[in-house]
Amino acid sequence: CCDCDQSFPFSIAQQHLYAAMGYDQPKRCPACKRSIEKSRGPVSVVEVRSQQQYPLNAVAPRTEN
Secondary structure: OOOOOOOOOHHHHHHHHHHHOOOOOOOOOOHHHHHHHHHHOOHHHHHHHOOOOOOOOOOOOOOOO
């Protein structure tokens, strides 16, 4: 864990799931991750989407062939 320097299990099943989803390996143990999430408070989908730098309904401009 990058916060508490303790090792934590990262099962084969979790490794496969993270790889399939395109996620990086976790850097924090579950306890530190919970602590951070608790201090931040709940994050809603609306908050996450509002932080994106492009509109959700953006469409690529047409190009003539």
